[in-house]
Amino acid sequence: MTVTYPRKFQNTLGARDILKRVVSDRELHLMTLNRYRYSEQRSCKDLTEVIEKLDGQPPELIRDLSHHICDEARHSMWLTDLLVELGANVGNPPGMPYIDEFEWLLDKNTHDPKTNLDDTIIAGMAAINITEKRGCEYFSAHIHALKQAPQTAENIKIRETIEKILPEEAGHVRWGNHWLGQIAAKSPEHRQKVEQAKRKYAAIEQAAYESGMDITLGAELRRVTRLVEVSNTMPLWERPQYLMERLPQALLAPELQFTRIQAAQKAWQRNPQEFMEKFVPMFLNGIKKNEITKEKNSV
Ligand SMILES: [Fe+2]
Numbered sequence: 001m002t003v004t005y006p007r008k009f010q011n012t013l014g015a016r017d018i019l020k021r022v023v024s025d026r027e028l029h030l031m032t033l034n035r036y037r038y039s040e041q042r043s044c045k046d047l048t049e050v051i052e053k054l055d056g057q058p059p060e061l062i063r064d065l066s067h068h069i070c071d072e073a074r075h076s077m078w079l080t081d082l083l084v085e086l087g088a089n090v091g092n093p094p095g096m097p098y099i100d101e102f103e104w105l106l107d108k109n110t111h112d113p114k115t116n117l118d119d120t121i122i123a124g125m126a127a128i129n130i131t132e133k134r135g136c137e138y139f140s141a142h143i144h145a146l147k148q149a150p151q152t153a154e155n156i157k158i159r160e161t162i163e164k165i166l167p168e169e170a171g172h173v174r175w176g177n178h179w180l181g182q183i184a185a186k187s188p189e190h191r192q193k194v195e196q197a198k199r200k201y202a203a204i205e206q207a208a209y210e211s212g213m214d215i216t217l218g219a220e221l222r223r224v225t226r227l228v229e230v231s232n233t234m235p236l237w238e239r240p241q242y243l244m245e246r247l248p249q250a251l252l253a254p255e256l257q258f259t260r261i262q263a264a265q266k267a268w269q270r271n272p273q274e275f276m277e278k279f280v281p282m283f284l285n286g287i288k289k290n291e292i293t294k295e296k297n298s299v
C-alpha cells in the first residue's frame with residue numbers, strides 16, 4: 001500500500017531547518033509551543049466530532065478514539081503546564097492556525113455514516129493519520145534541535161515534555177495505519193478508496209501546512225493553486241462545488257494579511273538589521289516568484 005508522508009515547505013525547507021531557527025529565538029520558541037498546545041487541545045474537539053458522527057459504530061473504533069482523545073488531552077495538559085510554568089502565553093494563536101486551515105479545507109459533508117459507514121471511517125482515519133505524521137515529524141525535529149541547542153534548564157524541560165509526547169504520537173500513526181490497512185484488505189474497491197483518501201488528505205494537509213508558513217507576497221495566489229491541487233484528488237463532479245465554496249476566502253485571506261503584518265512587526269521590533277537582511281528579501285522573493293509565474297502563464 002502507498003505510504004504518504006508530509007512534504008517539506010515549498011519542497012525546500014524541512015522541519016529540521018525550521019526548528020533549528022525556532023529554538024534559537026525564545027519568543028518564537030514559546031509561540032511554537034503554544035501552537036502545539038492549541039493543536040493538541042483542538043484535536044480533542046475534532047476527535048469527539050468523529051465519535052459523534054460515527055454514532056456508536058463500530059464500537060471498537062469508538063473505544064480507540066476515546067483513548068486517543070485521552071492521549072491528546074494529556075499532551076495539551078503537559079504543554080499547558082509547561083507554558084504556564086515558563087510564564088508564556090497560552091492564548092489562541094493569531095492568524096489562521098494550521099489546524100483551523102486544515103479543517104477549512106476538509107469537505108465535511110460528503111459522507112453520510114448512515115448510508116456508507118466505511119467511507120466515513122476511511123475519510124476520518126486518513127485525515128487523522130496524515131496530521132499525526134506531521135506531528136511526529138515536527139516533534140522529532142524539535143527534539144533534535146534541542147539536543148544541539150544550549151542545555152539550559154528551560155530547554156531541557158521543553159525537550160523532556162516533547163519526548164513524553166512523541167512516542168504516543170508515533171503510536172497514533174501506527175494505529176491509523178492498522179485501521180486503514182484493515183479496511184483496505186476488505187476488497188479491491190476498499191483498497192482503491194483508501195488509496196484515494198490518502199492522496200486527498202495528504203494534499204489537504206500539505207496545503208494547510210504551507211498556508212500556515214507562507215506569508216510572503218503572492219501567498220493568496222499560491223493558496224488558490226494549492227486549493228486546485230486538493231480538488232484534483234477528488235472525483236470530477238465534486239470539484240466545482242469544493243472550489244466555489246472556498247475560492248472567495250482563499251483570495252481575500254484576511255487572516256493571512258494579519259499574520260503577515262504581525263510577522264513583519266515582530267521581526268522589525270526584534271532586530272531591525274535582521275529585518276532588512278532576511279525579512280525584506282523574503283517578501284521580494286515572493287514578488288519575484290509571482291512575476292516568474294505570470295511570465296510563464298503569459299507565454
Ligand atoms: Fe498529540
Ligand SMILES: [Fe+2]
Nearest residue numbers: 132168169172
Ligand atoms: Fe496524536
